[in-house]
Amino acid sequence: MINGYTIKDIRDGLVKGHxxxxxxxxxxxxxxxxxxxxxxxxxxxxNFQLSTFSPQAPLAGVPCAIKDxxxxxxxxxxxxxxxxxxxxxxxxxxxxxxxxVAGALFLGKTNLDEFAMGTSTExxxxxxxxxxxxxxxxxxxxxxxxxxxxxxxxxxxxxGSDTGGSVRQPASMCGVVxxxxxxxxxxxxxLIAMASSLDQIGPLTKNVYxxxxxxxxxxxxxxxxxxxxxxxxxxxxxxxEKDIKGLVVGVPKEFFGEGLDxxxxxxxxxxIVKLESMGAKIKEITLPNFEYALATYYIIVPxxxxxxxxxLDGIRYGHSSKTAKNLLDTYSESRSEGFGFEPKRRIILGTxxxxxxxxxxxxxxxxxxRALIKKDFDEAFKKVDVIVGPTAPHVAFKLGxxxxxxxxxxxxxxxxxxxxxxxxxxxxxxCGNGSDSGMPIGFQIIGRPFDExxxxxxxxxxxxxxx
Amino acid sequence: MLTDKEVRHxxxxxxxxITEQEEKSLKKDLSSILEYIDKLNEVDTTGVEPLYxxxxxxxxxxxxxHRKDFEMNDELDAKLIGQAPHKEDRFIKVKPVFKTKK
Numbered sequence: 001m002i003n004g005y006t007i008k009d010i011r012d013g014l015v016k017g018h019x020x021x022x023x024x025x026x027x028x029x030x031x032x033x034x035x036x037x038x039x040x041x042x043x044x045x046x047n048f049q050l051s052t053f054s055p056q057a058p059l060a061g062v063p064c065a066i067k068d069x070x071x072x073x074x075x076x077x078x079x080x081x082x083x084x085x086x087x088x089x090x091x092x093x094x095x096x097x098x099x100x101v102a103g104a105l106f107l108g109k110t111n112l113d114e115f116a117m118g119t120s121t122e123x124x125x126x127x128x129x130x131x132x133x134x135x136x137x138x139x140x141x142x143x144x145x146x147x148x149x150x151x152x153x154x155x156x157x158x159x160g161s162d163t164g165g166s167v168r169q170p171a172s173m174c175g176v177v178x179x180x181x182x183x184x185x186x187x188x189x190x191l192i193a194m195a196s197s198l199d200q201i202g203p204l205t206k207n208v209y210x211x212x213x214x215x216x217x218x219x220x221x222x223x224x225x226x227x228x229x230x231x232x233x234x235x236x237x238x239x240x241e242k243d244i245k246g247l248v249v250g251v252p253k254e255f256f257g258e259g260l261d262x263x264x265x266x267x268x269x270x271x272i273v274k275l276e277s278m279g280a281k282i283k284e285i286t287l288p289n290f291e292y293a294l295a296t297y298y299i300i301v302p303x304x305x306x307x308x309x310x311x312l313d314g315i316r317y318g319h320s321s322k323t324a325k326n327l328l329d330t331y332s333e334s335r336s337e338g339f340g341f342e343p344k345r346r347i348i349l350g351t352x353x354x355x356x357x358x359x360x361x362x363x364x365x366x367x368x369x370r371a372l373i374k375k376d377f378d379e380a381f382k383k384v385d386v387i388v389g390p391t392a393p394h395v396a397f398k399l400g401x402x403x404x405x406x407x408x409x410x411x412x413x414x415x416x417x418x419x420x421x422x423x424x425x426x427x428x429x430x431c432g433n434g435s436d437s438g439m440p441i442g443f444q445i446i447g448r449p450f451d452e453x454x455x456x457x458x459x460x461x462x463x464x465x466x467x
Numbered sequence: 468m469l470t471d472k473e474v475r476h477x478x479x480x481x482x483x484x485i486t487e488q489e490e491k492s493l494k495k496d497l498s499s500i501l502e503y504i505d506k507l508n509e510v511d512t513t514g515v516e517p518l519y520x521x522x523x524x525x526x527x528x529x530x531x532x533h534r535k536d537f538e539m540n541d542e543l544d545a546k547l548i549g550q551a552p553h554k555e556d557r558f559i560k561v562k563p564v565f566k567t568k569k
Binding site for chain 1: 506559
């Protein structure tokens with residue numbers, strides 16, 4: 001398992017007086033100073049700040065890391081982009097406010113693919129993050145900095161954002177737990193938007209219990225995000241201990257088709273056998289429109305990206321071209337100089353798909369196929385309690401291996417995007433290492449809408465059984 | 468396959484100046500992505516309602532009350548307007564839209 005402190009360890013250490021909040025914070029800060037050079041997991045770090053929280057607060061004194069696309073008042077937030085290199089947040093994201101109340105302490109901001117667009121963290125304008133398990137490999141992405149920081153014990157837990165797999169896929173590749181809550185569970189206010197109908201913030205942690213604890217803190221309705229729901233937030237740690245006897249586990253046959261590496265497939269199948277031995281009923285299911293999910297995703301995302309990133313115009317904030325001679329050039333040169341190639345590619349693709357004469361063929365068509373994909377999952381969940389499979393088709397690949405072919409990078413998200421398109425909750429937990437590569441492999445568990453309890457319970461039970 | 472002219476036109480609509488090199492790469496990348504996306508035409512979507520969001524929420528209103536979450540003060544002022552690349556006092560400066568006579 002992963003070394004270092006869990007949330008419970010910090011709580012115990014503070015209660016028993018093994019260390020103070022300041023001491024443990026400084027231990028981590030020192031470690032980051034020493035080890036971040038080789039990993040590039042953090043883009044910026046903070047000093048210890050005295051804050052007032054109750055010692056009984058759920059995350060009292062817990063040092064954590066935040067993906068650098070979430071706003072912490074009066075500190076720089078780059079979104080991994082040159083265009084926001086010096087941008088200072090003017091307020092706290094809702095999840096930051098919630099973490100402060102819960103007593104968490106912020107160590108720093110973690111690296112990401114520019115505007116969270118990518119699956120390897122190589123698209124960051126500030127250099128790639130390396131995988132702590134093998135420095136020649138990527139950590140996955142886009143929350144690669146957060147995943148690497150947790151895996152290398154450069155924080156106790158981290159937050160990431162997941163639009164098409166950006167929490168689960170790096171969690172899988174770095175051997176940590178990564179949870180994407182149901183869309184509408186966690187406020188997106190203060191998260192720099194990529195694709196607003198898909199983005200969701202989630203925790204990356206060292207174990208399932210911690211993921212449940214962090215989810216307790218960050219969940220809930222927010223008047224500043226009208227897509228959050230008013231549902232009551234349960235204590236997600238309450239159900240972890242209950243066994244999974246009789247639970248029906250769906251295995252989509254489409255998850256084991258072409259493109260899945262054999263060492264990953266073997267590990268996933270072995271884990272399913274494990275679930276069966278624990279008393280779960282395994283049921284093969286079908287998601288007939290699964291093969292269209294990625295194409296659907298790569299229409300919807302660029303369209304929403306082209307709209308969301310239009311606010312970066314070189315006028316109100318962010319990089320502004322020094323050579324522009326008129327207003328039009330201010331826009332086009334500031335954006336040309338400020339954005340990296342992947343945002344440009346997606347903005348231009350989205351602009352094309354939304355332009356007059358193409359809207360019906362692309363955007364509208366994609367939203368209709370999305371409805372069919374949702375229907376597949378609705379049908380499946382009439383028969384099963386959770387759906388399981390791989391998180392990603394491969395283990396972490398080598399730095400530079402796929403960067404020149406955008407489509408091959410997009411394919412990394414093939415098992416995770418359907419979960420965002422349908423708004424469902426999904427989690428990736430480590431299920432062992434590849435027989436060839438020796439690298440971590442993630443097992444994905446997908447649940448019914450707002451049923452994070454069940455996927456956390458299955459994850460927790462499986463985690464205990466695998467250890 | 469997109470034409471050079473199309474790529475340039477879309478980039479212009481998106482307000483991004485692209486180099487010749489970028490134009491070449493974009494043409495290649497976008498064409499292969501669009502070709503992949505074309506797969507959706509295999510799916511019969513007759514009579515299917517589009518799914519724009521998944522929460523099922525409709526008209527999420529808030530009460531019409533004065534909230535004090537964003538009281539304007541000098542500090543917030545500096546954070547918001549202070550970050551504009553070109554400014555004069557409390558005003559953000561932009562280049563003229565119309566040509567001025569010399």
